[in-house]
Amino acid sequence: MAKIECPKCNKVIETTGLVTVCPDCGQDMRGVMERLGSIDEDNRPKLGRNDSMTTHEYIVRTRNLWKVYQMGDVEVPALRGVDIDIRRGEYLSIMGPSGSGKSTLFNMVGGLDKPSEGSCFIEEVDMGQLDAFELAWLRCRKIGYIFQSFNLIPVMTALENVTLPMIFAGMTSDEMLERGQFLLDVVGLGDRLHHKPFELSGGQQQRVAVARALANAPAIILADEPTGNLDLQTGKEIIELLRRLNRESETTIISATHDLKMIDVSDRIVHIRDGQVERIDNRADIDLKIGTMDGQEEV
Ligand SMILES: Nc1ncnc2c1ncn2[C@@H]1O[C@H](COP(=O)(O)OP(=O)(O)OP(=O)(O)O)[C@@H](O)[C@H]1O
Ligand SMILES: [Mg+2]
Numbered sequence: 001m002a003k004i005e006c007p008k009c010n011k012v013i014e015t016t017g018l019v020t021v022c023p024d025c026g027q028d029m030r031g032v033m034e035r036l037g038s039i040d041e042d043n044r045p046k047l048g049r050n051d052s053m054t055t056h057e058y059i060v061r062t063r064n065l066w067k068v069y070q071m072g073d074v075e076v077p078a079l080r081g082v083d084i085d086i087r088r089g090e091y092l093s094i095m096g097p098s099g100s101g102k103s104t105l106f107n108m109v110g111g112l113d114k115p116s117e118g119s120c121f122i123e124e125v126d127m128g129q130l131d132a133f134e135l136a137w138l139r140c141r142k143i144g145y146i147f148q149s150f151n152l153i154p155v156m157t158a159l160e161n162v163t164l165p166m167i168f169a170g171m172t173s174d175e176m177l178e179r180g181q182f183l184l185d186v187v188g189l190g191d192r193l194h195h196k197p198f199e200l201s202g203g204q205q206q207r208v209a210v211a212r213a214l215a216n217a218p219a220i221i222l223a224d225e226p227t228g229n230l231d232l233q234t235g236k237e238i239i240e241l242l243r244r245l246n247r248e249s250e251t252t253i254i255s256a257t258h259d260l261k262m263i264d265v266s267d268r269i270v271h272i273r274d275g276q277v278e279r280i281d282n283r284a285d286i287d288l289k290i291g292t293m294d295g296q297e298e299v
Contacts, residue, residue: 004019004029004032004033005032006022006024006025006027006029006032007027007032008022008025008027009022009024009025009027011023011025013029019032019033020033020131020133020134030137033137056088056123056124057087057088058085058086058087058088058121058124059086059087059088059090059122059123059219059220059252060084060085060086060109060120060122060220060252060254061084061085061086061120061121061124062083062084062105062108062109062118062119062120062121063083063118063120063121064081064082064083064117064118064119065079065081065082065083065108065115065117065118065119065120066079066080066081066082066115066116066117066118067079067104067108067113067115067116067275068116077275078101078104078275079101079104079108079115079275079276080274080275080276081276082101082105082272082275082276082277083277084270084277086252086254087252087267088219088250088252089250089251089252090252090267090268091242091243091246091252091253091255091265091266091267092252092253092255092266092267092268092269092270093255093256093257093262093263093266093268093269094106094254094255094256094257094269094270094272095256095257095258095262095263095269095270095271096256096271096272096278097273098258100272100273100274100275101272101274101275102224102225102256102272103224104275105272106222106224106254108120109122109222109254110139110143110145110222111127111130111135111138111139112139114128115128122138122142122143122220123142123219125138136168140165140168140169140216141169141216141218142218142219142220143218143219143220143221143222144212144213144214144215144216144218144220144221144222144251145213145221145222145223145224146209146213146221146223146224146226147209147223147224147225147226148224148226148228148229149229150197150202150205150206150208150209150229151209152208152209152212153197154196154197154198155196156196156197157193157194157195157196158184158189158192158193158194158195158200158208159177159180159181159184159193159194161208161209161212162180162183162184162208162212162215163176163177163179163180163215164212164215165212165216166179166180166215169215169216179215180193180211180215181193183211183212183214183215184208184211186211186214187207187208187210187211187241188207188241189204189207189208189211192204201234202229202230202231202234203230203231203234203237203238206226206229206230206238207238207241209226210226210238210241210242210245214245214251217249218251219251219252220251220252220253221242221245221251221252221253221254222254222255223242223253223254223255224255224256225256225257225258225259226238226239226242226255226257227239227257227259227261227262228257228258232261235259235261236261239259239262239265240265242255242265243265246265266283267282267283268280268281268282268283269281269283
């Protein structure tokens with residue numbers, strides 16, 4: 001629960017979510033929310049933020065989430081009533097065959113697309129109720145995104161790619177440079193700051209993408225097949241890096257994957273099939289020797 005004060009009428013508002021206007025006098029509260037959400041290095045972990053405003057046990061909840069794509073006259077149901085509760089600080093893997101709805105689920109949780117029906121809550125804030133400004137704020141401050149194809153901007157250096165999201169969070173140039181270098185150091189690329197993506201290996205590009213995801217110290221990292229384009233060893237390194245970030249900064253990691261190595265580091269595995277949750281395994285319950293399945297090397 002955060003307390004914010006209206007600069008005009010001094011009303012104190014207790015909130016667990018985003019407030020854009022004062023309920024009493026209608027004053028624009030976005031500046032106040034900006035300052036509340038800005039990174040205070042003294043009080044918050046450097047890599048991610050465990051919690052900025054709330055202490056809810058579940059950082060993400062979905063309720064009866066449906067997504068039906070319309071392809072001409074044909075309706076393609078990609079998600080069919082998904083209910084998931086994700087705990088703060090959890091490392092959660094989402095597994096399922098190609099086309100089962102993993103990326104669609106990510107787009108809903110990450111606020112990149114809207115569900116056809118149902119709700120997705122981030123720290124109990126219903127994303128469907130947010131206006132464009134609030135949604136942009138939430139995406140910028142709360143969530144870091146990692147994609148299979150890295151999605152770096154080709155004409156920008158590693159450092160510029162990592163600092164780009166910081167511009168939207170209103171950091172100064174000096175803060176951006178310092179934090180960008182710090183994050184690239186964390187991912188082991190302190191000596192590659194000025195390389196452009198084509199001058200980096202696939203694994204290095206994904207490391208830049210991990211550093212970029214951490215730009216604004218997110219509470220949640222959404223990783224869609226982060227090892228999908230990497231060889232076995234490099235994929236393992238990225239998984240270990242994510243696990244380290246998860247442990248050290250208590251950032252919640254939600255990762256879609258086909259990669260069995262991911263099971264080894266996950267707290268829970270959600271299996272989805274045909275747009276529905278098939279079952280959820282707890283790490284503790286899994287008696288699985290990685291590497292004996294799917295013909296993969298032992299790790
Ligand atoms: N923009 C879209 N328009 C129409 N149908 C779509 C769209 N995006 C996804 N789909 C369909 O929704 C279903 C789920 O797709 P999704 O991309 O979520 O699967 P996935 O589990 O991420 O698969 P993969 O493991 O191959 O990445 C598929 O049948 C797909 O064809
Ligand atoms: Mg996908």
